[in-house]
Amino acid sequence: MKIQGTMRLSLLALALISAQASSQPTGEGQELVAAGDCIACHTKPGGKPFAGGLKMSTPVGDIYSTNITPDRQTGIGNYSYEDFAKALRRGVAKDGHNLYPAMPYTSFSKISDEDIRLLYDYFMHQVAPVSQRNQDTDITWPLNMRWPLSVWNLLFHDGDVYRADGGQSAQWNRGAYLVQGLGHCGSCHTPRGIGFEEKALDQHDGAFLTGGTLEGWHAPDLTGNVRVGLGRWSEQDIAAFLKTGHTRSSAAFGLMSEVVTRSTQHMSEPDLQAVAVYLKSLASSDPQAAAPKADTTTADALIRGEVSRPGAQAYMDNCAACHRLDGQGYAATFPALAHNPVVLSEDPSSLISMVLLGGKTPVTKRAITGLTMPGFAWRLDDRQVSDLLSFVRSGWGNNAPAVSSGEVKAVREKLPQPAEGGRVEGQ
Numbered sequence: 001m002k003i004q005g006t007m008r009l010s011l012l013a014l015a016l017i018s019a020q021a022s023s024q025p026t027g028e029g030q031e032l033v034a035a036g037d038c039i040a041c042h043t044k045p046g047g048k049p050f051a052g053g054l055k056m057s058t059p060v061g062d063i064y065s066t067n068i069t070p071d072r073q074t075g076i077g078n079y080s081y082e083d084f085a086k087a088l089r090r091g092v093a094k095d096g097h098n099l100y101p102a103m104p105y106t107s108f109s110k111i112s113d114e115d116i117r118l119l120y121d122y123f124m125h126q127v128a129p130v131s132q133r134n135q136d137t138d139i140t141w142p143l144n145m146r147w148p149l150s151v152w153n154l155l156f157h158d159g160d161v162y163r164a165d166g167g168q169s170a171q172w173n174r175g176a177y178l179v180q181g182l183g184h185c186g187s188c189h190t191p192r193g194i195g196f197e198e199k200a201l202d203q204h205d206g207a208f209l210t211g212g213t214l215e216g217w218h219a220p221d222l223t224g225n226v227r228v229g230l231g232r233w234s235e236q237d238i239a240a241f242l243k244t245g246h247t248r249s250s251a252a253f254g255l256m257s258e259v260v261t262r263s264t265q266h267m268s269e270p271d272l273q274a275v276a277v278y279l280k281s282l283a284s285s286d287p288q289a290a291a292p293k294a295d296t297t298t299a300d301a302l303i304r305g306e307v308s309r310p311g312a313q314a315y316m317d318n319c320a321a322c323h324r325l326d327g328q329g330y331a332a333t334f335p336a337l338a339h340n341p342v343v344l345s346e347d348p349s350s351l352i353s354m355v356l357l358g359g360k361t362p363v364t365k366r367a368i369t370g371l372t373m374p375g376f377a378w379r380l381d382d383r384q385v386s387d388l389l390s391f392v393r394s395g396w397g398n399n400a401p402a403v404s405s406g407e408v409k410a411v412r413e414k415l416p417q418p419a420e421g422g423r424v425e426g427q
């Protein structure tokens with residue numbers, strides 16, 4: 001009995017020691033891999049983690065992400081640290097071919113040597129090798145030639161490691177480092193130019209994080225703009241949104257819901273706080289912009305049953321149950337539509353995608369089931385959606401431009417066909 005007891009104890013001790021021995025590199029490496037959201041692009045639906053094969057659209061055709069597990073034949077098992085650093089920072093694979101900038105190496109070039117080392121160790125030692133061949137691109141000749149990418153790099157890629165700004169605090173610099181580098185927030189939130197390049201890679205250029213659109217989703221302005229940006233968000237709101245997927249009045253949806261689930265929720269509290277401090281320091285993209293003002297006319301009219309304005313009846317029938325007559329939603333449950341920057345964004349594509357497809361709040365460690373919004377693609381036609389959204393964008397003091405049915409049509413054509421599950425219950 002005694003011996004057994006001791007043995008159990010020493011096994012426990014051994015387990016603790018080995019957990020401790022490996023916890024340092026695993027923990028840090030894992031956090032960095034999460035912050036870089038490598039898994040998002042390097043895993044296909046239903047596929048093995050990091051084995052690649054996810055189809056990604058580019059302006060010239062579809063490409064597939066590659067296998068970055070340490071398998072020697074089909075993955076990056078033969079990559080040295082230098083090869084790995086070259087792929088991340090310069091967008092060049094081990095055999096010398098240029099990678100398409102769908103791999104965010106223009107951001108990753110800012111990652112420090114130390115962090116690249118931790119990432120490399122993580123992939124070599126913590127990721128299970130998977131044998132899965134890379135898939136060729138669907139891009140046809142002559143556009144499939146990769147050498148023009150080196151010209152692209154000359155034009156758009158400066159490739160510098162992040163350099164701290166001595167005039168700012170350590171916390172601000174940490175936030176800037178994460179947002180510009182590993183977090184590659186600009187790959188969605190910064191507008192793209194004619195070469196598909198991000199128009200800016202840091203705050204020295206006014207276009208940085210002023211909003212971008214891809215695959216039918218608009219990633220909004222993250223500058224201090226008080227109408228469509230984060231001007232009315234506190235640092236706590238931003239950190240909470242990235243950790244839990246919601247604030248009192250908004251919820252992460254679409255592509256951002258996935259970013260929160262896979263990436264930002266795993267970032268440490270101090271890192272999230274640093275990101276918030278940095279984002280709150282960004283000058284407004286439009287200092288003239290005015291915050292929307294409280295206005296009870298819409299709610300009063302709906303309460304009286306007045307639904308003569310185009311879109312009002314559709315709002316009552318389809319949306320009011322959750323988002324309420326006053327457009328305030330329910331705190332931390334159903335987001336507000338009144339005064340919500342995503343509702344006010346110039347580009348309405350996220351709103352259109354949301355109404356057509358519906359959505360689910362991110363599943364996080366704190367919220368293990370998501371709240372769903374049904375999709376209305378089958379119930380509402382282009383005209384009904386545009387009237388409805390124009391109503392939402394001008395009600396309750398909202399001051400955003402109307403949506404045309406042509407805009408709805410354009411987004412509908414780009415969306416994946418809604419699955420059966422996307423249909424409204426009871427239809």
Ligand code: HEC
Pocket residue numbers: 032033036037038039040041042056063064065066067068076084087088093094098099100102103104119
């Ligand atoms: C936004 C999508 C995206 C994200 C995020 C991303 N990658 Fe990639 N990555 C790609 C694509 C696409 C390719 C292949 C490009 C090509 O074939 O031209 C690629 C290629 C690579 C390669 C070259 C390997 C090869 O043989 O092609 C490495 C190494 C790599 N990624 C590592 C990483 C790591 C590490 C992270 C996280 C820190 C990461 N990637 C995050 C899209 C992404």
Ligand code: HEC
Pocket residue numbers: 179183184185186187188189217218219220222228229230238241242250251252253254255256257259264275341342350
């Ligand atoms: C894959 C694309 C993508 C990436 C990468 C991405 N975002 Fe987003 N983000 C979006 C989209 C789309 C939305 C709009 C949907 C929503 O509000 O949840 C959004 C919304 C947001 C919002 C809410 C804004 C508002 O007004 O409601 C914040 C804050 C945010 N993102 C911060 C970040 C930060 C910080 C990063 C980098 C760590 C990041 N995002 C990376 C696509 C992205």
Ligand code: HEC
Pocket residue numbers: 249250251252253254257315318319320321322323333334335336337340342343351354355358359360361362371372373374376388392
């Ligand atoms: C069953 C309740 C429900 C109904 C009905 C509903 N929604 Fe939603 N709505 C939600 C939930 C939950 C979210 C958050 C979803 C997410 O995060 O993916 C949401 C999010 C949104 C958003 C994004 C706002 C943000 O900050 O997250 C918009 C815009 C929106 N809904 C508009 C509408 C419109 C317009 C209608 C009517 C056509 C509608 N909703 C009907 C529950 C609902």
